Amino acid sequence: MQRFPPRSSLPRTIEIEKVPMFGTSWYERGFGYWVRRVLMVVIGAGILALIFAAFQGVYNGIRQDSAAGASIALIVQTVYSLAVIVFFAVRAKRRWHTRVTEPPRFRMPANPLAKVGYVVAQILQGVAIVVCFGLYAFLFLATLTPETIYDRPARLRMADLLRSRGL
Amino acid sequence: MNAREEARLANGRFGPWQDSGIQGFDAAKAELESTKTSLADAATHENLLTKALAFSPSDIPAVADSLKGADGLANLARAAADIPVIDIAAAGVGTYFGAQQDINEFHRPAAIAYPAEAASNVAGLAAGAWVGGVAGGAVAGLSVAGAPVLGVAAGVAAGGIVAIGVGDFGHNLIDENWSADIHQHGVVMGVADGIGDSAVKTGKDIGHMASSVWHGITSIF
Numbered sequence: 110m111q112r113f114p115p116r117s118s119l120p121r122t123i124e125i126e127k128v129p130m131f132g133t134s135w136y137e138r139g140f141g142y143w144v145r146r147v148l149m150v151v152i153g154a155g156i157l158a159l160i161f162a163a164f165q166g167v168y169n170g171i172r173q174d175s176a177a178g179a180s181i182a183l184i185v186q187t188v189y190s191l192a193v194i195v196f197f198a199v200r201a202k203r204r205w206h207t208r209v210t211e212p213p214r215f216r217m218p219a220n221p222l223a224k225v226g227y228v229v230a231q232i233l234q235g236v237a238i239v240v241c242f243g244l245y246a247f248l249f250l251a252t253l254t255p256e257t258i259y260d261r262p263a264r265l266r267m268a269d270l271l272r273s274r275g276l
Numbered sequence: 277m278n279a280r281e282e283a284r285l286a287n288g289r290f291g292p293w294q295d296s297g298i299q300g301f302d303a304a305k306a307e308l309e310s311t312k313t314s315l316a317d318a319a320t321h322e323n324l325l326t327k328a329l330a331f332s333p334s335d336i337p338a339v340a341d342s343l344k345g346a347d348g349l350a351n352l353a354r355a356a357a358d359i360p361v362i363d364i365a366a367a368g369v370g371t372y373f374g375a376q377q378d379i380n381e382f383h384r385p386a387a388i389a390y391p392a393e394a395a396s397n398v399a400g401l402a403a404g405a406w407v408g409g410v411a412g413g414a415v416a417g418l419s420v421a422g423a424p425v426l427g428v429a430a431g432v433a434a435g436g437i438v439a440i441g442v443g444d445f446g447h448n449l450i451d452e453n454w455s456a457d458i459h460q461h462g463v464v465m466g467v468a469d470g471i472g473d474s475a476v477k478t479g480k481d482i483g484h485m486a487s488s489v490w491h492g493i494t495s496i497f
Contacts, residue, residue: 159441166486235429
């Protein structure tokens, strides 16, 4: 991982970008940065435990109705979650060197029927991702990587800027 | 602004821009373009679902107007007005039932039960809003097709569970038998035991709630 020159030695015109949750602490990765990282993992574990309890509650509810149904739901949830984790992990790896987050481009279709189909598809997509435990597990796993998906683009942009200024 | 001031000569007239000024101007222009693209994209993905889920009091023109130009304590009101309506309703209901339980089961005076329960529910709201934003932003940041919807949906779900969980955790902390914990385990371990106990109860409450919701849904069909 690239080390940057001390903050105090930077020219006045170079401003360190503020990143959600980390502020400018990502620059030195000092004590303040690691306190935030540890808090992120601790709070993330608590959130994941709450979400796990909710999924477990639904599983228990299904089991009271049907043991076979509960087994099928568990298998489907496990396979679906693993697939989503792998999908997001591959996606994050591919975008690991991307400096700017570009939102996906899609135009709402002009045809009224296609428009309805698009909105229905979006609702289904939203529901499908909400009921996937893997999504929340991935968000927690993303807090454990050496650099996070939150501060990585800022580091890349700073490295480019310093290189262009010969620092 | 800084670039303009840097370009000002000693006699007060404007000279040529310095490299740093040009760089700053280009960066600001690029950021503006990127934000405009994101906004336009988000607008094309807005639909009834995302609008309904993210609807907040500040979307009402009268509320937005009354908050314009407000400062000091009003900043708090402005922040609160940005929390979606669904969450506010859930916190109100949570405060009422939690306080009623404190009053009936633990014989606490209403003057203590209501503020304590309201505080824990407000903490839940804040935690939920924060988690919702972080989770939604992370999913949208991965630029998956339909990410705005995925982001909103994931954010609402994670934020909702966290809002309820933190509110319930606060309620369980209020109801915890601290004197017994401290008497049995000492001050430090007693407090730790009480917090752990409240966390376990919260997990069970969320599980029971999810189970009840499931039965509620299946009973309709």
